[in-house]
Amino acid sequence: MTDHHNEELIGLLDRIKEFLRTQVYPLESDFLRLPFRELTPQLNATREKVKARGLWAPHLPKAYGGQGFSLPEFARISEALGRTPLGHYLFNCQAPDIGNMEILMEYGTPEQKEAWLSPLVRGEVRSCFSMTEPDHAGSNPAWMDTQARKDGGDYVIDGRKWFTSAADGAAFAIVMAVTNPEAESPYARASQIIVPTNTPGFDRRRNISVMGEAGEDYASHSEIIYQNCRVPQKNLLGQEGKGFEIAQQRLGPGRIHHCMRWIGICERAFEMMCGHAATRLLAPGKPLGSRQIVQEWIAESRAEINASRLLVLQAAEKIEREGSRAAREEISIIKFYVANVLQKVLDRALQTHGALGMTDDLVLSHWYRHERAARIYDGPDEVHKSVVARIHLKKHGLGVSI
């Protein structure tokens, strides 16, 4: 292990945890009760405190207004922030903005950076990423209908997307659309295009109700119709036909961010589980934690969380050293492994709390609803398991396509 265990970082993590405990946990009961929009003034005030403490946008290099941490160092910070559903948002490193900042930084022209990256980094606007379509399997993202045809100096986009997270209230979308339908490789047909959400023909039809929540603002997943949606060609991000390459670039670190956030959730759920097991009495003098089955939940969870952290940090180090492509296997392993540990730990924590676990008085039920999707977004379990298995089968002479 390298620099993510240094004393300076450990001190910083302690400061972040203290900040969360004193300034952010107290906001959670309102967050669990009220629509996201109603919380905006409180959240903005807390974001200012994050800035004042020099903790803003910890994933970005200093030159872009961030804190200049390496990916493994940021992974540790992401874990700390994951302990509350508000952590990443308050530090301006929440999905999908974090991924959009990273690709704008890497592929944006100076003009695009000025127009879109800078306000995103300052926290003045939000963004979204619009790739998945209801009519095609998202797990095969090379197969899509949305087209962007050239007309004069513009692209004209037509298509239907859904599950564009955080589109409600976003200033712009980065849209995956086919620009080169004749390209031989299906992976060379699509491009990424920046589309301001106030462009005529950008029609955000609805926020999709998910797990009982209608969703709004940042906490939304939208269906969007692109109809005759015209943007200048200078809004192309990177090169034409390189949409997938850029998406892969985005997803490698993106999976580290998610996995570490999930480990933060696991740690908080674990603490709650142990705290409740130690104090809830089944009968006078008989705490729940005296039961061996509860002890098993605790021991299994502890081992799985520790294993997850080591796997994710190992993947983060490999990405940092050799890039996302070289770390393909490690990235796929953490994506399905940690997503499943998350489900197990949350489920055990809920079970330990009994009826209290079902209530919206605790953050556990929020996570239980929201994080089931962890096994689906950014590639379902089955796809990632298949990637890992194929790498090893190939070594034994068996080439299997998806």
Ligand SMILES: Cc1cc2nc3c(=O)[nH]c(=O)nc-3n(C[C@H](O)[C@H](O)[C@H](O)COP(=O)(O)OP(=O)(O)OC[C@H]3O[C@@H](n4cnc5c(N)ncnc54)[C@H](O)[C@@H]3O)c2cc1C
């Ligand atoms: C909460 C949430 C947020 C999201 N946010 C965004 C976003 O911001 N932007 C965006 O573009 N998309 C987003 N998505 C979409 C997400 O990326 C897709 O849901 C995902 O890629 C899977 O695609 P699909 O839903 O079309 O499932 P499908 O591809 O139809 O697959 C259905 C199921 O089939 C199984 N399956 C698929 N492939 C295989 C295989 N090769 N072998 C075996 N089984 C397989 C899996 O169990 C899978 O769950 C989000 C999704 C969710 C749930």
